[in-house]
Amino acid sequence: MNDYQFIMDLAIILLTTKALGLITKKFRMPQVVGALLAGLIFGPAMLGVISETEFIKAGAEIGVIVLMFSAGLETDVQELKKSGKASLVIALFGVAVPLLMGYAVAAFFNKPGMIESDASATLFLQNIFMGVILTATSVSITVETLKEMGKLKSKSGNAILGAAIIDDIIGIVALTIITSMADTSVNVGVVLLKIVLFFVFAAVVGVIFFISYKKWIEVSKKPMHRDSIVAFVFCLFMAFVAEHFFGVADITGAFIAGLIFSMTQRSTYLASKFEVLSYLYVSPLFFASIGLQVVIPEMDGKIIAFSVIIVLVALISKVVGCGVGAKLCKYQNFQCIRIGFGMISRGEVALIVAAKGAALGLMGSNFIGPIVIMVVITTILTPIFLKIVFHRGPELEMSESNLSETFVEMDMNR
Numbered sequence: 001m002n003d004y005q006f007i008m009d010l011a012i013i014l015l016t017t018k019a020l021g022l023i024t025k026k027f028r029m030p031q032v033v034g035a036l037l038a039g040l041i042f043g044p045a046m047l048g049v050i051s052e053t054e055f056i057k058a059g060a061e062i063g064v065i066v067l068m069f070s071a072g073l074e075t076d077v078q079e080l081k082k083s084g085k086a087s088l089v090i091a092l093f094g095v096a097v098p099l100l101m102g103y104a105v106a107a108f109f110n111k112p113g114m115i116e117s118d119a120s121a122t123l124f125l126q127n128i129f130m131g132v133i134l135t136a137t138s139v140s141i142t143v144e145t146l147k148e149m150g151k152l153k154s155k156s157g158n159a160i161l162g163a164a165i166i167d168d169i170i171g172i173v174a175l176t177i178i179t180s181m182a183d184t185s186v187n188v189g190v191v192l193l194k195i196v197l198f199f200v201f202a203a204v205v206g207v208i209f210f211i212s213y214k215k216w217i218e219v220s221k222k223p224m225h226r227d228s229i230v231a232f233v234f235c236l237f238m239a240f241v242a243e244h245f246f247g248v249a250d251i252t253g254a255f256i257a258g259l260i261f262s263m264t265q266r267s268t269y270l271a272s273k274f275e276v277l278s279y280l281y282v283s284p285l286f287f288a289s290i291g292l293q294v295v296i297p298e299m300d301g302k303i304i305a306f307s308v309i310i311v312l313v314a315l316i317s318k319v320v321g322c323g324v325g326a327k328l329c330k331y332q333n334f335q336c337i338r339i340g341f342g343m344i345s346r347g348e349v350a351l352i353v354a355a356k357g358a359a360l361g362l363m364g365s366n367f368i369g370p371i372v373i374m375v376v377i378t379t380i381l382t383p384i385f386l387k388i389v390f391h392r393g394p395e396l397e398m399s400e401s402n403l404s405e406t407f408v409e410m411d412m413n414r
Contacts, residue, residue, distance in 0.1 A: 006055040010285070013050065016042055017284035030145045030383040035284055039291020040376065052292040056285065061250070063286025064140050066278050068251040069235040071143040071152065071161065072258015073271045079158045080259075086329035087162030090322050094163060094343050095135045095170045097321030101313045102131030109306045110364070117364030121182045129362040132174050133354055133371060134314055138347025138379065139164035140251070144283065145383040146342070151390055156335045160342035161255075163322065167343070168249050169195060175353060182360050191247060198246035202238070202253070206260045209234060213264060223269040231261055231270050293351055294376055299369050307370035314374050315381070318344040338389045345382035346375045 020034030020041075042049040050056075106127035109115050119126050142160055146152040152161075176191040213230070220227075235257040242253030261267055299307065319340035326336040354371045357363045363371075 006053060009050050009053065009056065010059075012042065013038065013056075013288045014281075014284050017288050028387070030148050030387055032141065032144045032148065032287055033380060033383045035287035036141075036291055036380050036383075038284075039288035040294055040380075041291070043288075043292040043294060045291070045294040050288075050292060052289060056289050056292065059282065059285040060289035063278075063282035063284075063289075064251055065235065065239045065254040066274060066282045067140050067143060067286065069231075069254040069258040070271065070274045070278055071139075071147070072255040072260075073262050073267055073274065074147070074152055075161060075259060075262055076153050076158060077259060077263055079153070079155065080162055083155070083159045083162050086326070086331070087159055088166055089329050090159060090163040090325035090339060090343075091166035091170060093325030093328075094137070094167055094318055094322040095174065097324075098134035098314070098317035099128075099131035099174070101317045102134035102310075103127050105306070105309055105313050106130035106367075109302070109309075110367070115302050115306060115364075115366050117366060119358075119364040120361030125178065125182055126362055126364070129178050129357045130367070132171070132178055133350050133357070133363075134310075134317060134346075135167070135171050135174060136346050136349040136353055137164045137167045137171075137318070137343050138345045138349045139168075140286070141345040141347050141379055141382050142342045142386065144287070145386045149387065149390060156331075156338040156342070156390075159326065159331070159335070159339050163325075163339070164343065165252060165255060168252060168349070171349070171353070172248065175356070178362065179356070179360055182362055194246045195248060198242060198248045198253075201241070201246070202256050205238075206256065210260055210263065213261075217265055223266050227266055228270060228273045231257075231274075234261075290347055290379060291376075294372055303366060303370060306367075307373045310370050311374050311377050314346065314378050315344055334389075334392060337392075338386070341382070341385040341389050344378050344385070346378045350375045 016038040017035040020038045021031030022034070024034035024037070025031050039050075041047060044051055107123075110117055110123060110127055110130070117123070117126060121129075139161065142164070143152065146154075146157045146160070151157050172195065173188075173192065177188055180188050216230075235254050238253035238257040239250035240253070242248040242256075243250040261270055319337075321340075322343045323336040323340035326339045327333075331339065350371065354363060354368065358365070358368060
């Protein structure tokens with residue numbers, strides 16, 4: 001009977017995420033907050049009704065892949081091209097500021113007489129690694145929130161998407177460099193070469209697939225269910241290749257696959273199909289799984305003080321770093337604020353990075369609790385902050401192409 005426990009776990013997750021999502025919606029907060037709280041309340045951190053299993057972990061991975069593929073499908077490619085340079089600048093500042101501030105806080109606390117560390121690496125590497133953890137951005141939380149609010153295609157939304165993808169790449173490089181200093185078997189040059197080769201591969205495969213799919217559309221004339229299968233298979237293929245062969249996050253491969261399909265005539269049809277899949281199954285599983293990973297250990301006064309400060313630094317560093325980067329790229333003040341708050345969620349990305357660092361002796365066990373708290377708070381606060389900042393400033397913030405579509409619709413309705 002225990003073999004079938006995953007069925008009941010899934011039923012509880014789907015029911016609780018939806019119920020709490022509706023409750024948070026009544027308080028004018030995004031429903032994703034409720035899904036995150038469901039995992040936290042019913043997981044090991046509180047009631048312990050559900051624990052993370054291999055089934056939930058695998059399902060959650062599919063969930064984030066589908067989420068990022070859908071984000072790619074709904075992205076305005078032309079607007080993304082326009083914000084490309086700006087996204088790079090925003091990402092660079094969004095990595096540099098948290099890295100420096102995280103290092104400074106760790107250097108203050110991580111020493112004899114403050115918080116004793118049992119990590120094997122030097123204090124310098126441990127402190128740098130703490131900064132690396134803070135550079136992480138979990139774009140999936142922001143994407144779901146922006147989709148729910150209908151702001152994913154806004155100029156700010158495109159900038160956040162582009163910056164977050166670049167942020168992930170820079171994060172991989174930073175993590176590789178710091179781990180190579182602790183583990184001599186890691187070769188930084190090889191990792192950098194793999195990242196470059198992945199984008200070359202994605203460009204070549206993308207062009208070939210786009211041309212082939214265009215011919216498919218000409219033959220089939222109208223959308224069919226098999227279009228969804230083809231799209232999903234290509235999404236999974238790109239996600240697998242990115243992670244397995246090139247060491248790039250699978251969500252990056254899924255996002256690129258979505259971008260390719262977004263340029264086809266059937267992007268709207270495909271988006272509607274994946275919306276159902278995401279809403280019904282994979283999205284609740286993914287967001288609940290983040291809460292299920294949280295186990296808060298016992299902490300003393302100094303660790304609590306460190307926890308409070310690291311949370312504040314995590315929030316401030318991304319808002320300031322990404323906001324300054326956006327301002328340098330001549331975004332308006334309200335857009336800078338939206339972009340900054342859109343990048344603060346650390347989510348599962350920071351947990352993965354922290355786990356890897358702890359295994360390599362880059363982070364002491366005493367610091368795991370504060371990192372978990374930081375991840376939980378930034379993840380839950382991101383949708384709330386986004387709701388607030390997107391309701392301040394102009395209501396209509398669209399790309400030029402979306403704006404023209406709106407005017408056409410208005411003319412047709414007259």
